[in-house]
Amino acid sequence: MADKIEKKFKDNYLNTSRFLYVGIGASAGGLDALKKFLSNIPENSGSAFIIVQHMDPTHKSGLVNILDNYTDLEVLEIVDGVQVESEHVYVIPPNKDLGILDGKLQLMEPIEPHGLRMPINYFFTSLAEDQGDKSVGIILSGFGTDGSIGLKSIKANGGICIAQDPHTAGSEGMPSSAINTGLVDIILAPEEMPEKLLSYKNSSSKILKKILTPEDRNIQALRKIFILIRNRTGHDFSQYKKSTVFRRVGRRMNLHQIEDISQYLRYLQENTEELDLLFKEFLINVTNFFRDPEAFASLKNGALKDLISEKSDYETIRVWVPGCSTGEEVYSIAIIIKELLEETGKKLEVQIFGTDLDSLSIKVARSGTYTGVITDISKERLNKYFYKKDNEITIKDDIRDMVVFANHNVIKDPPFTKLDLISCRNLLIYLETEAQEKVLSKFNYSLKKNGILFLGPSESIGEFIDSFSVIDSKWKIYKRFKSNESVFDITRSHTLPYNLHSSKYWDTQFGLKDVKPKKVGNITLLAEKKLIDLYAPPSVLINDLGEILFIHGRLGKYLEPSPGRARMNIVEMANEEIKLQLNSAIQNAISTNEDVVLENLMVEKDKNPIKLVVKPLKDPEFVNGLLIVSFEESSIHDDAILNKNIYPISNSENRTNALETELKRTKERLNITIEDMTTSNEELKSANEELQSMNEESQSTNEELETSKEELQSINEELTIVNSELQTKIDELSVINDDMTNLFNSTEIATIFVDNELKIRRFTDEATKIIKLIKSDVGRSLGDIVSSINYHDLVDDIEKVIDKVAYKEKEVNDINGHWYKVRIMPYKTSKNIIDGATITFIDISSMKNTQEKLQDALNYAQNIIYITHEPLLVLDNELIIVSANKSFYDTFKLKKSDTEGEKLYEISEGGWNIPSIRNILSDIINKNKTITDFEFEQTFKEVGHKKMILNAKKIHRSDMGKDTILFAMTDKNI
DSSP states (O other), rough: OOHHHHHHHHHHHTTTTTEEEEEEEEEHHHHHHHHHHHHHHOOOOOOEEEEEEOOOTTSSHHHHHGGGGGOOOOEEOOOTTOOOTTTTTEOTTTEEEEETTEEEEEEOOSSSSSTSOOHHHHHHHHHHHHHHGEEEEOOOOOSSOHHHHHHHHHHHHTTTEEEGGGOSSSSSSHHHHHHTTOOEEEEEEEHHHHHHHHHEEEEEEEEHHHSOOOOHHHHHHHHHHHHHHOOOOOHOOBBHHHHHHHHHHHHHHHHTOOOOOOHHHHHHHHHHHHHHEEEEEEETTOOOSSHHHHHHHHIIIIIIIHHHSOOTTTOEEEEESSSSSTHHHHHHHHHHHHHHHHHHHHHHOOEEEEEEEHHHHHHHHHEEEEOOGGGOOHHHHHHHHHEEETTTTEEEEEHHTTEEEEEETTTTTTTOEEEEEEEEOOOOGOOHHHHHHHHHHHHHHHHEEEEEEEEOOOOOOOOGGGTEEEEEEETTTTOOOOOOHHHHHHHSOOSSSSTTOHHHHHHHHOTTTTTOOOOOOHHHHHHHHHHHHHOOOEEEEOOTTTTEEEEOOOOTBBOOOOOOOOOOOOHHBOHHHHHHHHHHHHHHHHHHHOOOOEEEEEEESSSSOEEEEEEEEEGGGGGGGGEEEEEEOOOOTTTOOTTTTTEEEOHHHHHHHHHEEEEEEEEHHHHHHHHHHHHHHHHHHHHHHHHHHHHHHHHHHHHHHHHHHHHHHHHHHHHHHHHHHHHHHHHHHHHHHHHHHHHHHTTTTTEEEOOOOOBBBEOGGGGGGTTTOOOGTTSSBBGGSSSSSSSSTTTHHHHHHHHTTTEOOOOOOOOSOEEEEEEEEEETTTHHHHHEEEEEEOOHHHHHHHHHHHHHHHHHHHHHHHOSOOOEEEEEEBBEEEEEEEEEEETTTHHHHTTTTGGGGGOOOOOOOOOHHHHHHHHHHHHHEEEEEEEEEEEEEEEEEEEEEEEEEHHHHHHTTTEEEEEEEETTTO
């Protein structure tokens, strides 16, 4: 399976026609960064850009329209199922999660409540799994830690991770969190990223093609790289798959634009920091809580549940998780074991060992604190097994105490033994076959019979099929069914280069830094020294349970082994005659923590009595709880005096009385103690119930506050984004407003905008010269403002225009003699709603003066014409009479009503239908001729025969907008 994955990667990576899928995560302050990024994308970038931004789910985003102004690429809002194409920008819509499958974007309804969503993590993870090494993750400005977890998947699948330089970010939370993961390859300002991406794309396939070519020179260079890393870190990667290692080396080479592996080797020799980064590159830590939830469910409800059910109370269950990375999988297993123990009611001791090469990952695992992974864990488990603070969670102590972490190399270091479960998921796929067999050999040795082996979905047990039975073939869960072979049997087939039972090695490698055992010291030497210094008689060192730890001297006549199962308990081994007294003395010494001395104890008849001393040890601290019991033959007789802790016993009767007295006192103390304990238990029970109730209320309140805080933080972030979009629109509107203001002012047209109630909205500077307006008049009624113009019906006319949706024009003057053309028009909104009126005042004073002058000139000319004795006519270009003078009417006996507006040759009196005159007049109009002293004769109906001299000229009348003929006649008969 792993070989197929590598082949697919190689074929895909060497395809030069491919394009990059660039996922961009942004949040608060990210709009400015997006503008700078898109503004600098070069032509033929060879990439598609998918933008995932935190948005208010109830607010319609204007991000597409805003970003479209900053790039020549086509900017689209994502629709479900759209195929991603190069040279396009895709923007996530509000209230959606985004995934990708086979290059098609898939929109999904969010599962998490508002405030807990991590859409950037979700998309980056999906992008990495779908596009592998073609995926790029970019983190821009924003609050929180969203995107950091997603970068792990992108890095693990051969993609590239980029973060905005926090110094250039409006909100540095997201970029800083990404950088702190150690996964970011490039840190740049947004405007510098596109050029770096283009160079990365153009060189990636070329570099990988060169180093993946199986040349001896490349292999030799790689071996030297392994030596440099081994000298630097102590870890040997020569048994890792070459294709995997070449791919990781190629990524680093591409980032530095180094095309030859020999040059990169030289670069490594000169830069130890690059060696550390390459080491981290080899140790891509990809893990999360309950990765493949179905696999963990199968493990919990199948093999692990059966394993725990078969164990007896107080037995130990031992688990090893090699390659544990930052510990999420270790804690996941601890949680499901805890759940099974609660379900089955078993009381087992749990020991879980998590090991990894990376010391930084182990440090994170030991802290048990994680950020941005809340969505990996169910709400019930999150509340039960974790402390929550903001976007950070910490494992609780009852789970943390089950786990121990240590640095360990699974290939060369000895394994843990007597294990019930080994979980090694997705580690073997990176190892060569020989290394896989070596690791599996260790697992085979380490597991108990019926122990469980839990592998990744792409891994198998290889040639160890005879040692394991399959429990779940899909999720690769196996059970070891053979008994453990001896070390000799294992090493025959798979040589282990170490002594499994070397105490020296285990002390140094698995002292387990998390465990701080209490310093015990050499009890035997200390006890013997105490006994020699203080007691010569035969003595015994016991603990508070009566178990014998050390014996000094001969004690055969006092103690003897009890029948049945061998036990080293001093009371059970004591002589029957002193057993009761010995037990009583030990209990008194424990309860009072003082020495107890029993005198004149008779062990055998006709023998000397003995003195029994029970002495609690108090110094040094580590021997607390231990007691020394000594037996010494005594010369004290039956009449000995009874002291405080000395009980003289000379015969059986005295001994019985003493025991009865002691028993009576013991019963009294016991009754008092029982009463006190009953009272205390009731009080404690009541207090515990109250505390439990208070704790539940506090926990509920705390959870509500945490949820509210998270929601408020998310809402604040979304409001910040909306504010950024609105700010952009405001800036655009400000520019438009400035343009309009300058436009109005440049036209020098006085303009006033009023609403439906005739309240002033705004006005131009020119309007203040006509109507006394100041800035504070905005909002006042126009009718309340003093005006200098003579337009008393202005307010009425505005109201009529608004009501009838018409417009009105009128010429008015002001008190200073200036004339204005007033135009009143309805004010229409973009939705075609009448919302007031627009009043413009156009200064026509100069035009009015010119008209007056022209009228004066016309009147002057008309007066001259009027008193002229020769008949005069004015004709238009269609020979229609426009006007005539008095002499014309008198000469030809015509009336004004019969001539004006009639064609010359059609006037009622006749006589003017003269072809020669018609031709002459046509030539004047069409050929611009001037006629001078043209003589003609004609008989007229009213005046008889006339001889006339004709003069005619074409002139242009601007007031009529067309040409006219001035037609003058002289009566030759006069």
